[in-house]
Amino acid sequence: MIIAANWKMNPSLKDAGGLANALNAKIVQPVTRILLAPHTYLIPMSIRLQGSDIRLGGQDCHQAADGAHTGDVSAAMLRDCGASVVLLGHSERRINHGEKSRLVAEKAKQAIVHGMDVIVCLGETLGERHAGQAEQVVIDQLRASVPDEIPRGQLMIAYEPVWAIGTGEVASLADIAAMHDAIASELPKNQRGDIIPNVPILYGGSVNAENAASIFSLDNVGGGLIGGASLDAEAFDLICESARSQMLKSEFVK
Numbered sequence: 208m209i210i211a212a213n214w215k216m217n218p219s220l221k222d223a224g225g226l227a228n229a230l231n232a233k234i235v236q237p238v239t240r241i242l243l244a245p246h247t248y249l250i251p252m253s254i255r256l257q258g259s260d261i262r263l264g265g266q267d268c269h270q271a272a273d274g275a276h277t278g279d280v281s282a283a284m285l286r287d288c289g290a291s292v293v294l295l296g297h298s299e300r301r302i303n304h305g306e307k308s309r310l311v312a313e314k315a316k317q318a319i320v321h322g323m324d325v326i327v328c329l330g331e332t333l334g335e336r337h338a339g340q341a342e343q344v345v346i347d348q349l350r351a352s353v354p355d356e357i358p359r360g361q362l363m364i365a366y367e368p369v370w371a372i373g374t375g376e377v378a379s380l381a382d383i384a385a386m387h388d389a390i391a392s393e394l395p396k397n398q399r400g401d402i403i404p405n406v407p408i409l410y411g412g413s414v415n416a417e418n419a420a421s422i423f424s425l426d427n428v429g430g431g432l433i434g435g436a437s438l439d440a441e442a443f444d445l446i447c448e449s450a451r452s453q454m455l456k457s458e459f460v461k
């Protein structure tokens with residue numbers, strides 16, 4: 208299971224240091240933790256997390272290798288600052304910056320060229336869900352945001368219903384299960400006919416210490432993408448602990 212902390216545009220650098228230290232003090236193996244830090248924090252966090260099993264990631268990258276793109280950051284720059292993962296197509300970028308799936312795919316290609324793993328985010332709005340279009344919207348985003356060039360071993364998907372992000376309103380287990388199953392059945396359809404390893408599908412949207420265990424127990428849920436609760440070391444540790452228990456349980460059942 209993979210648990211990724213999306214700090215978004217938080218917290219202060221001082222608090223970020225304390226948070227990283229607190230997370231690093233815990234051992235949650237075999238769970239993989241990824242810290243998606245603001246770009247300006249990547250170097251200080253990579254120094255702080257030297258020797259740690261916590262992976263570092265950026266929250267976005269530009270689709271070009273380099274050039275006249277004021278204010279943007281390339282995949283190579285993220286990698287040079289210690290990141291090995293990049294989050295792409297988050298709904299806050301799709302909505303606030305007008306990013307379309309085609310652009311997300313371009314960014315993903317650039318990240319792969321620089322040897323990074325990518326987490327591609329998908330999710331419907333409340334209006335789309337109420338109109339009965341949720342699955343179609345998410346599958347359309349998946350098809351357009353994930354280019355065939357991406358080796359599936361470097362790909363993670365995050366399903367984050369827009370209406371569940373930061374609202375405290377988590378999707379029902381039935382809705383999460385149905386969407387993750389739909390995504391999982393779409394993923395092997397690669398036009399090149401590659402052999403596809405399992406692609407982890409993370410759920411995000413108001414995951415907290417109380418609801419994590421039931422979400423992680425669902426088939427085709429490979430972990431979580433955590434926003435607000437990732438700014439609280441204790442809550443994040445409890446979420447990782449739920450993932451760990453689920454992994455140990457699955458191992459035992461096998």
Ligand code: 13P
Binds near residue numbers: 372412
């Ligand atoms: P919250 O966990 O705060 O709902 O945020 C989810 C998210 O957007 C993670 O990328």
